[in-house]
Amino acid sequence: MNIAILFGGSSFEHEISIVSAITMKKVLKKSTLTYIFVDSNRKFYLIDTEKINSKLFSSGEYKKSKELTLKQGGFFIDGMFGSKVVDFDVALNLIHGRDGEDGKIASLMEFYTIPFISPRMEASSLSYNKLYTKFLAESLGVKSVEYEYLSCNDERKISIEYPVIVKPVRLGSSIGVSIVREASELDYALDIAFEFDTDVIVEPFIEGVKEFNQAGCFTKEWELSIVEEPQKEEFLDFEKKYMDFSRDSQVLSANIDEDLKRKIQESFKKVYDPLFLGSIIRCDFFVVNGEVLLNEINPIPGSMANYLFDDFEGMVERLTTHLPQEQKISVDYQYIHSIQSAKGKA
Amino acid sequence: MNIAILFGGSSFEHEISIVSAITMKKVLKKSTLTYIFVDSNRKFYLIDTEKINSKLFSSGEYKKSKELTLKQGGFFIDGMFGSKVVDFDVALNLIHGRDGEDGKIASLMEFYTIPFISPRMEASSLSYNKLYTKFLAESLGVKSVEYEYLSCNDERKISIEYPVIVKPVRLGSSIGVSIVREASELDYALDIAFEFDTDVIVEPFIEGVKEFNQAGCFTKEWELSIVEEPQKEEFLDFEKKYMDFSRDSQVLSANIDEDLKRKIQESFKKVYDPLFLGSIIRCDFFVVNGEVLLNEINPIPGSMANYLFDDFEGMVERLTTHLPQEQKISVDYQYIHSIQSAKGKA
Numbered sequence: 042m043n044i045a046i047l048f049g050g051s052s053f054e055h056e057i058s059i060v061s062a063i064t065m066k067k068v069l070k071k072s073t074l075t076y077i078f079v080d081s082n083r084k085f086y087l088i089d090t091e092k093i094n095s096k097l098f099s100s101g102e103y104k105k106s107k108e109l110t111l112k113q114g115g116f117f118i119d120g121m122f123g124s125k126v127v128d129f130d131v132a133l134n135l136i137h138g139r140d141g142e143d144g145k146i147a148s149l150m151e152f153y154t155i156p157f158i159s160p161r162m163e164a165s166s167l168s169y170n171k172l173y174t175k176f177l178a179e180s181l182g183v184k185s186v187e188y189e190y191l192s193c194n195d196e197r198k199i200s201i202e203y204p205v206i207v208k209p210v211r212l213g214s215s216i217g218v219s220i221v222r223e224a225s226e227l228d229y230a231l232d233i234a235f236e237f238d239t240d241v242i243v244e245p246f247i248e249g250v251k252e253f254n255q256a257g258c259f260t261k262e263w264e265l266s267i268v269e270e271p272q273k274e275e276f277l278d279f280e281k282k283y284m285d286f287s288r289d290s291q292v293l294s295a296n297i298d299e300d301l302k303r304k305i306q307e308s309f310k311k312v313y314d315p316l317f318l319g320s321i322i323r324c325d326f327f328v329v330n331g332e333v334l335l336n337e338i339n340p341i342p343g344s345m346a347n348y349l350f351d352d353f354e355g356m357v358e359r360l361t362t363h364l365p366q367e368q369k370i371s372v373d374y375q376y377i378h379s380i381q382s383a384k385g386k387a
Numbered sequence: 388m389n390i391a392i393l394f395g396g397s398s399f400e401h402e403i404s405i406v407s408a409i410t411m412k413k414v415l416k417k418s419t420l421t422y423i424f425v426d427s428n429r430k431f432y433l434i435d436t437e438k439i440n441s442k443l444f445s446s447g448e449y450k451k452s453k454e455l456t457l458k459q460g461g462f463f464i465d466g467m468f469g470s471k472v473v474d475f476d477v478a479l480n481l482i483h484g485r486d487g488e489d490g491k492i493a494s495l496m497e498f499y500t501i502p503f504i505s506p507r508m509e510a511s512s513l514s515y516n517k518l519y520t521k522f523l524a525e526s527l528g529v530k531s532v533e534y535e536y537l538s539c540n541d542e543r544k545i546s547i548e549y550p551v552i553v554k555p556v557r558l559g560s561s562i563g564v565s566i567v568r569e570a571s572e573l574d575y576a577l578d579i580a581f582e583f584d585t586d587v588i589v590e591p592f593i594e595g596v597k598e599f600n601q602a603g604c605f606t607k608e609w610e611l612s613i614v615e616e617p618q619k620e621e622f623l624d625f626e627k628k629y630m631d632f633s634r635d636s637q638v639l640s641a642n643i644d645e646d647l648k649r650k651i652q653e654s655f656k657k658v659y660d661p662l663f664l665g666s667i668i669r670c671d672f673f674v675v676n677g678e679v680l681l682n683e684i685n686p687i688p689g690s691m692a693n694y695l696f697d698d699f700e701g702m703v704e705r706l707t708t709h710l711p712q713e714q715k716i717s718v719d720y721q722y723i724h725s726i727q728s729a730k731g732k733a
Contacts, residue, residue, distance in 0.1 A: 055718045056722045056723050081717070083459055099723045099724055099727070110456060111457065113428060113429055113430055119465075144490055144512065145497060147494075148493075148494030152491050152494075162491070162512060163519075165512075166509050166513070167519075179522075180518070190526075239661070315538075315585070370399055370485065372402070376402045377405065377441045377444065381441065381445070
């Protein structure tokens with residue numbers, strides 16, 4: 042199979058997307074990979090799979106690669122004698138943060154009729170925004186961590202007890218996130234968060250909380266990963282997460298009982314189906330007093346959480362043959378014809 | 388000012404978008420109009436403003452027009468000797484339904500850095516889906532009509548008292564909507580709705596309810612339209628709404644007291660700010676026992692609800708100079724540089 046890896050983007054997570062993308066070379070060994078880079082000015086480049094490395098991007102040398110244009114049906118290389126489509130079976134959206142996770146790439150792929158693995162537009166909008174994720178969870182009957190919402194224009198007043206964790210609503214990879222131990226530190230944490238976003242949510246910071254990650258997708262059946270209990274310090278800062286995006290070897294299952302595993306998997310399925318069909322996502326759960334709480338949805342997890350799966354490459358292939366199809370809408374101009382008739386113009 | 392009118396789209400409302408677009412010629416008299424048509428295969432065409440009429444599209448003759456390609460910075464005409472950008476100051480998104488209202492066009496305009504008047508992506512996703520509109524209203528403290536949600540896989544059982552109104556969650560212009568007077572009719576109404584969408588909401592159908600429409604936007608200040616009490620029969624079917632999209636002359640204000648008007652405007656402002664900045668929307672409210680309830684958000688109202696404004700054209704111009712700006716993200720590759728240093732590769 043020929044898989045196009047879309048990566049980069051105009052995003053605070055541009056660089057970790059490059060790391061995720063390069064990691065795919067070690068993970069998708071049987072497939073042909075076609076690398077399509079979205080630079081920070083949102084131009085598309087076809088990157089030579091043999092030559093890909095991080096320096097190609099940091100040095101700006103990627104600009105010597107062929108530029109691509111999106112048109113109906115695919116990415117095209119324009120030349121003197123017309124344009125030629127770039128051939129692949131499916132595009133794997135590996136753009137973390139803005140552009141990739143907010144729904145822009147999904148919109149582009151849908152608009153230009155390109156088969157793609159990624160959350161669709163609605164799923165992106167809801168999971169990119171941590172406040173909307175709360176609405177979604179509530180509507181699905183999936184419990185999540187309690188929270189308060191603050192916009193940058195609101196009074197800086199919260200009623201959740203300290204310590205709390207402050208998160209910009211629209212960013213991933215812990216960017217702009219702070220733990221606040223007492224009221225006097227709140228202002229500073231909000232200053233940081235509002236540098237990145239106009240809205241934040243504040244949640245209780247639960248010391249030593251048990252955290253479990255579940256990734257998966259639905260092909261013709263559920264393909265769920267192992268449940269992982271991530272190694273963690275207080276929380277992963279950006280640089281630590283960065284290294285995390287280059288993981289490519291399988292990890293061990295968390296040592297949990299069948300009942301807890303079942304609860305985690307039930308919650309995952311409720312979140313995933315049907316909104317996230319066509320994507321491979323990772324949900325992060327907290328377990329507090331035996332209760333499973335959704336902490337976050339990672340719509341495009343680092344290196345696609347490949348290290349949680351037995352047969353990641355096979356799954357990508359199976360998902361490619363089971364992508365959700367856009368509803369067909371045929372335009373027949375019957376109303377315009379009938380109006381023209383009425384006006385005597387037909 | 389030169390205004391590009393984006394219209395058409397792969398949408399059940401493709402044809403009424405054409406009607407809306409043509410109406411703009413009568414409404415935006417002082418401006419230069421640049422018509423960009425999105426055909427049902429999602430190809431872009433530059434349509435001659437002098438020649439535009441509905442038959443151009445129903446006959447397929449539009450295909451003789453110049454095809455356009457979206458690239459960074461604008462729509463381009465590709466020619467033998469390079470490509471030339473189509474010049475305009477702002478794009479007015481007049482694509483009703485899918486593509487225009489679901490966030491695809493907003494994504495494209497943002498991705499390609501084209502100034503545009505339309506709800507942005509998040510606003511589109513939330514208002515395109517009537518279920519998510521309910522979540523939004525709730526989170527903003529705006530009261531809305533009670534409802535039940537059904538997916539096509541759910542048991543067809545409701546607890547709201549008859550008569551009820553069944554609405555596909557993702558369509559406008561009353562497509563797939565039915566009034567159901569008794570339980571025996573529910574199945575048929577759901578069959579119709581599920582032809583168009585996988586999800587529906589069911590609301591009580593309130594006989595003779597008072598309905599009021601409020602349109603507006605925020606430029607450097609609030610620019611709110613008159614409050615209209617729409618003429619209605621039981622509800623507008625598609626063909627009647629269709630004719631409605633060609634309205635171009637101002638209507639009269641509803642005869643309501645200042646207190647009710649203030650309540651309607653307060654609700655409008657709560658919905659609009661900040662999510663809908665950059666757009667001209669219309670909110671439809673019901674008044675039940677003196678209480679103002681949000682019925683629907685029309686993110687791209689028919690002919691942009693021009694007939695509700697005193698100075699529609701001036702407002703479009705003012706909005707163009709007050710569009711929300713995307714957050715600047717600079718990519719400096721400092722993490723990749725530091726990793727390269729650590730590995731001795733820098």
